Amino acid sequence: MPDGGNADIYSPRKVLDDPIFRILSPGEKPSSDANIAAFYNPQHEIHLVEKPRPKPGPGQVLLHVRATGICGSDVHFWQHGRIGDSMIVTDECGSGHESAGEVVEVGEGVTQWKKGDRVAIEAGVPCSKPSCEYCRIGRYNACPDVVFFSTPPFHGTLTRWHLHPAEWLHRLPDSVSFEEGSLCEPLAVALAGIERSGLRLGDPTLICGAGPIGLVSLLSARAAGAEPIVITDLFQSRLDFAKKLVPGVRTVLIPRGSTPKESAAKIKAAAEGPVKLAIECTGVESSVNTAVFSTAFGGKVFIIGVGKNEQLFPFMHLSANEIDVSFQYRYANQYPKAIRLVAGGLINLKPLVTHRFPLEEAVAAFHVAADPSQGAIKVQIQD
Numbered sequence: 001m002p003d004g005g006n007a008d009i010y011s012p013r014k015v016l017d018d019p020i021f022r023i024l025s026p027g028e029k030p031s032s033d034a035n036i037a038a039f040y041n042p043q044h045e046i047h048l049v050e051k052p053r054p055k056p057g058p059g060q061v062l063l064h065v066r067a068t069g070i071c072g073s074d075v076h077f078w079q080h081g082r083i084g085d086s087m088i089v090t091d092e093c094g095s096g097h098e099s100a101g102e103v104v105e106v107g108e109g110v111t112q113w114k115k116g117d118r119v120a121i122e123a124g125v126p127c128s129k130p131s132c133e134y135c136r137i138g139r140y141n142a143c144p145d146v147v148f149f150s151t152p153p154f155h156g157t158l159t160r161w162h163l164h165p166a167e168w169l170h171r172l173p174d175s176v177s178f179e180e181g182s183l184c185e186p187l188a189v190a191l192a193g194i195e196r197s198g199l200r201l202g203d204p205t206l207i208c209g210a211g212p213i214g215l216v217s218l219l220s221a222r223a224a225g226a227e228p229i230v231i232t233d234l235f236q237s238r239l240d241f242a243k244k245l246v247p248g249v250r251t252v253l254i255p256r257g258s259t260p261k262e263s264a265a266k267i268k269a270a271a272e273g274p275v276k277l278a279i280e281c282t283g284v285e286s287s288v289n290t291a292v293f294s295t296a297f298g299g300k301v302f303i304i305g306v307g308k309n310e311q312l313f314p315f316m317h318l319s320a321n322e323i324d325v326s327f328q329y330r331y332a333n334q335y336p337k338a339i340r341l342v343a344g345g346l347i348n349l350k351p352l353v354t355h356r357f358p359l360e361e362a363v364a365a366f367h368v369a370a371d372p373s374q375g376a377i378k379v380q381i382q383d
């Protein structure tokens with residue numbers, strides 16, 4: 001467990017039999033300063049929960065969470081109860097890990113923050129112990145004792161009053177809104193991918209999938225000087241959105257049922273040749289294979305998407321073309337860079353928020369985020 005943490009906020013709590021947690025009854029109107037949150041459970045229900053307003057312990061900061069984006073992973077935990085074999089919803093669990101907020105109160109020993117400071121909240125809190133190899137070498141996203149808020153059994157940051165360790169908050173300049181601060185979380189994922197992919201100025205680049213992760217990857221690849229950039233999706237509406245976001249991008253609609261080689265032929269035509277780097281943001285086997293067949297000899301397929309545990313890929317094609325395949329898991333050391341790029345105007349996240357809800361309507365927000373017919377890109381809950 002992280003030092004200085006208050007066991008309460010990290011330990012799982014069974015909502016129903018814990019007197020300080022209660023599920024709000026449908027239609028109940030909580031008071032304007034109630035500490036409400038959106039929780040999901042193993043029965044795939046999602047509801048508002050009222051929790052106590054915590055007091056900051058040593059090294060902690062109490063925040064008023066002002067903006068939280070709903071991630072595909074939040075929806076996945078709610079509707080499927082798990083991600084992979086290790087992240088399983090076995091109890092009521094609070095959602096949200098894309099948050100930004102305002103400092104309300106600081107605990108003993110906290111000197112870098114004061115009331116009113118505006119921050120982005122880094123949801124993955126590693127152990128930071130010298131004895132931990134991954135924390136010691138800076139790849140703290142691999143920390144075996146990480147508390148990643150909203151990944152079961154840890155409750156998320158989608159709440160009104162959230163307690164966080166002071167050193168895992170990042171200052172937001174006044175020029176960066178809470179909306180943008182919240183979006184720095186998916187941006188951190190993309191920036192980690194771009195950094196580890198080795199993307200260089202002028203590299204022909206493919207991005208598979210035009211969801212929030214594909215779109216922040218598009219914005220990041222453009223800022224990093226990739227050219228040309230091709231982006232794919234199954235829905236023309238998402239490709240149209242990508243085109244508005246980055247007018248120079250080339251879009252390729254992937255017809256349902258087309259083979260990876262047929263899709264790759266369309267991509268290579270749009271890119272005027274095979275790409276140097278393919279950033280895969282769907283996790284779907286056919287799309288990963290499309291990325292492989294679209295990549296030049298000596299290129300790289302960099303996979304951010306998550307999907308089925310076992311997947312087939314064209315082994316000999318990769319071998320005979322010396323194509324590297326890498327993966328990204330969350331992020332480490334990316335928040336300061338994300339905030340600099342947004343503050344400096346190199347990455348404009350604002351258009352990504354398409355739907356906004358007040359905290360009291362968080363359940364309705366989840367239903368919109370989960371329904372592709374609503375056309376949402378990023379649904380945000382604001383308070």
Ligand SMILES: NC(=O)c1ccc[n+]([C@@H]2O[C@H](COP(=O)([O-])OP(=O)(O)OC[C@H]3O[C@@H](n4cnc5c(N)ncnc54)[C@H](O)[C@@H]3O)[C@@H](O)[C@H]2O)c1
Pocket residue numbers: 071072073189208209210211212213214232233234235238254281282283284286287303304305306307328329330331
């Ligand atoms: N590696 C990490 O740490 C990390 C962090 C956040 C999200 N993710 C994962 O990244 C992926 C994308 O996240 P998101 O929020 O953008 O999800 P999303 O579902 O909103 O977007 C995925 C997009 O891919 C498109 N798509 C599906 N199959 C396709 C295909 N065969 N060809 C082209 N496009 C296809 C969908 O139409 C959709 O627009 C998800 O798997 C998510 O779990 C990974």
Ligand SMILES: OC[C@H](O)C(O)[C@@H](O)CO
Pocket residue numbers: 071073074083087097148150151185186189330
């Ligand atoms: O943005 C972070 C990702 O959504 C999470 O790691 C999720 O995949 C599991 O917690």
Ligand SMILES: [Zn+2]
Pocket residue numbers: 071072073074097
């Ligand atoms: Zn996420």
Ligand SMILES: [Zn+2]
Pocket residue numbers: 126127128129132133134135143144145146
């Ligand atoms: Zn660690």
